[in-house]
Amino acid sequence: MPPGWAYAPDMNQLLSPESAAAAVGVSALPGTLPEALREELVAFRRDLHMHPELGHQEFRTTAAIKARLEQAGLEPQVLSVGTGLICDIGGEVGGDALAIRADIDALPIPDTKNVPYRSTIADRAHACGHDVHTAVVLGAGLVLAELAKRDLLPRPVRLIFQPAEEVLPGGATDAMEGGVLDGVGRIVAVHCDPRVDAGKVGLRAGPITSACDRLEVSLSGPGGHTARPHLTTDLVTAAAKLVTEVPALLARRVDARSGLALTWGRIESGHTCNVIPQRAELSATVRCLDLPAWRDAPDLVHGAIDEVATMHRAKSTVDYVRGVPPVVNEQKSTELLRDAMVVRGGEYALETTEQSLGGEDFSWYLEQVPGAMARLGVRTPGDSVERDLHQGDFDADEKAITVGVEMFTAAALLSVGRLP
Numbered sequence: 451m452p453p454g455w456a457y458a459p460d461m462n463q464l465l466s467p468e469s470a471a472a473a474v475g476v477s478a479l480p481g482t483l484p485e486a487l488r489e490e491l492v493a494f495r496r497d498l499h500m501h502p503e504l505g506h507q508e509f510r511t512t513a514a515i516k517a518r519l520e521q522a523g524l525e526p527q528v529l530s531v532g533t534g535l536i537c538d539i540g541g542e543v544g545g546d547a548l549a550i551r552a553d554i555d556a557l558p559i560p561d562t563k564n565v566p567y568r569s570t571i572a573d574r575a576h577a578c579g580h581d582v583h584t585a586v587v588l589g590a591g592l593v594l595a596e597l598a599k600r601d602l603l604p605r606p607v608r609l610i611f612q613p614a615e616e617v618l619p620g621g622a623t624d625a626m627e628g629g630v631l632d633g634v635g636r637i638v639a640v641h642c643d644p645r646v647d648a649g650k651v652g653l654r655a656g657p658i659t660s661a662c663d664r665l666e667v668s669l670s671g672p673g674g675h676t677a678r679p680h681l682t683t684d685l686v687t688a689a690a691k692l693v694t695e696v697p698a699l700l701a702r703r704v705d706a707r708s709g710l711a712l713t714w715g716r717i718e719s720g721h722t723c724n725v726i727p728q729r730a731e732l733s734a735t736v737r738c739l740d741l742p743a744w745r746d747a748p749d750l751v752h753g754a755i756d757e758v759a760t761m762h763r764a765k766s767t768v769d770y771v772r773g774v775p776p777v778v779n780e781q782k783s784t785e786l787l788r789d790a791m792v793v794r795g796g797e798y799a800l801e802t803t804e805q806s807l808g809g810e811d812f813s814w815y816l817e818q819v820p821g822a823m824a825r826l827g828v829r830t831p832g833d834s835v836e837r838d839l840h841q842g843d844f845d846a847d848e849k850a851i852t853v854g855v856e857m858f859t860a861a862a863l864l865s866v867g868r869l870p
Contacts, residue, residue: 483852487589491855492848494518495585496567502556502574502581505614505621508533511554515588515611522595526609530628534613534621539594540603543633547606548865549821550858551639551812552587553580553615562842577844579642579828584611586640586826586854593859607862608634612811618664618773620811626818636783637821638861639812640854643803644837646827648847651791651857652803653824655784659777660709661744662809665734666769667692667755669719673728682726686719688762689730692755693717699754709739710747711807730764737807741775748772776805777813783822790860799853801827808839826854 494514503511512533519526519537526537534554538547556576561569569575591609610630614621631637646652669692671683679687697712704710712734719730736751738744748770759766791799803825812823828846829837837844 483589483593483855487592488852491585491589491851494588495581495848495851498554498581498584499567499576500570502561502569502571502576503554504558504574505555505617506531506533508554508613511584512611512613515554515584518588519591519609522592524591524595529613529625529630531613531621531624534625535611536630537591537609537611538606539591539609540598540606543606543608545633546635547608547633548862549608549610549631549634549637549815549819550587550590550862551610551612551637551815552583553612553621553811554584555580555614555616555621557616557840559840560842563845565845575842575844577841578616578839579826579844579846580615582642582826582828582846582848582851582854583640585851586858587611589851589855590858590862593855594862597859597863602863604863605865606633610637615811618662618771620774620814622811622814626814631815631818634819636786636865637815637819638783638787638858639821639823640826640857641810641812641823642828642839642846642850643825644829644839644844644846646801646803646825647829647831648827648850649831649853650799650801650827651787651824651853652801652827653779653784653788653791653822654803654805655779655781655822657739657776657778657805658803658823658825659810659813660805660807661738661741661747661773661775661813663736663744663747663773664771665712665732665736665751666771667732667734668767669730669732669759669764670767671728671764674726676724676726679726683763685727685730685764688759688764689717689719689732691762692732692758695758696751696754699757700750703750703754704743704746705740707740708743709737709807710743711737712751713737735809736770737809739776739805739807744775774809774811775813775817777810777823778816779822780816780820783820786861786864787822787824787857789864790857793864794853794856794860801825824857826850
């Protein structure tokens with residue numbers, strides 16, 4: 451395929467850049483990303499990857515983004531929480547702006563990869579691709595800033611670099627309280643997907659992620675000698691029963707179509723083999739595909755835990771922390787991203803993605819304005835190694851950065867006439 455050419459929306463007719471742009475309602479689209487900017491964005495991503503920062507601690511990351519935007523003649527504003535920032539491009543935001551959001555925080559896990567840009571900070575890693583998201587939105591902002599100087603940007607654009615996505619209920623709530631959606635008519639984002647090849651984007655109208663909550667459980671009892679479990683409360687057995695029986699109870703008390711899933715991630719109890727402990731602690735996530743079931747989940751989970759704990763003479767204390775609702779992609783916003791990929795990527799650039807049980811605080815923005823999240827393919831084509839999110843060996847094919855930048859750039863230009 452010639453550079454800059456694309457397939458028509460029905461994916462059958464090959465179009466030139468000019469006719470592809472006209473097919474979706476604009477007169478022209480910019481060319482592909484300059485090689486110098488590609489290299490700069492890859493270097494920027496690698497620098498972030500080497501210096502990951504946890505939620506609400508992203509001071510170095512925020513400073514690096516701010517400095518580069520200022521270098522481009524823009525005026526980014528750090529959020530009131532101290533990390534993260536917004537940056538407006540193309541004039542005053544007055545209710546019709548397109549917002550493009552990135553999350554900037556890392557995870558508290560070790561980076562186990564053997565690469566030159568491996569994390570330099572112990573037990574910290576960009577294992578969810580937020581460094582890629584950040585490089586994509588930064589790159590889109592730099593391209594759009596140049597277009598705005600030439601009066602080629604049809605609507606104002608707001609870049610949102612949001613902190614603390616990994617901290618429930620998510621940094622989106624703090625950002626929204628700080629006014630990041632004021633003047634915004636639509637919002638878009640990407641999330642890395644290691645199951646999709648680099649060069650492709652997965653889209654889905656409607657729910658694309660699940661709700662996600664956090665659960666902390668403490669069990670207590672008098673403890674005693676392992677020779678006489680009948681005289682005390684066997685907390686280790688009680689905890690083990692909680693792990694197996696609570697999910698089983700929930701499966702019979704919730705419509706299976708809701709996709710409610712309680713999965714334990716931590717269990718701790720005891721110090722030695724011949725002492726029945728006095729305390730046990732368990733942690734879990736509760737995920738749900740369905741909003742009504744998500745609203746009922748706290749009472750259902752409390753009831754099931756109390757029932758099992760009482761059966762084993764243990765006292766239970768439950769801390770159910772509300773997280774995020776599902777991300778529900780709005781139809782027109784999904785079509786906007788689809789059209790952007792058609793004119794930038796061609797025949798094989800799009801995939802239909804399924805709803806995931808992962809949680810994302812981008813959902814909070816969609817409670818206020820229409821928008822959509824795309825799954826950005828980051829798997830190297832032909833790579834047989836499975837690299838999942840939230841694992842120490844996660845990495846991304848950096849060609850995905852260019853795909854994301856060009857999609858967002860095209861979406862900003864195609865947004866004329868599509869904003870409320």
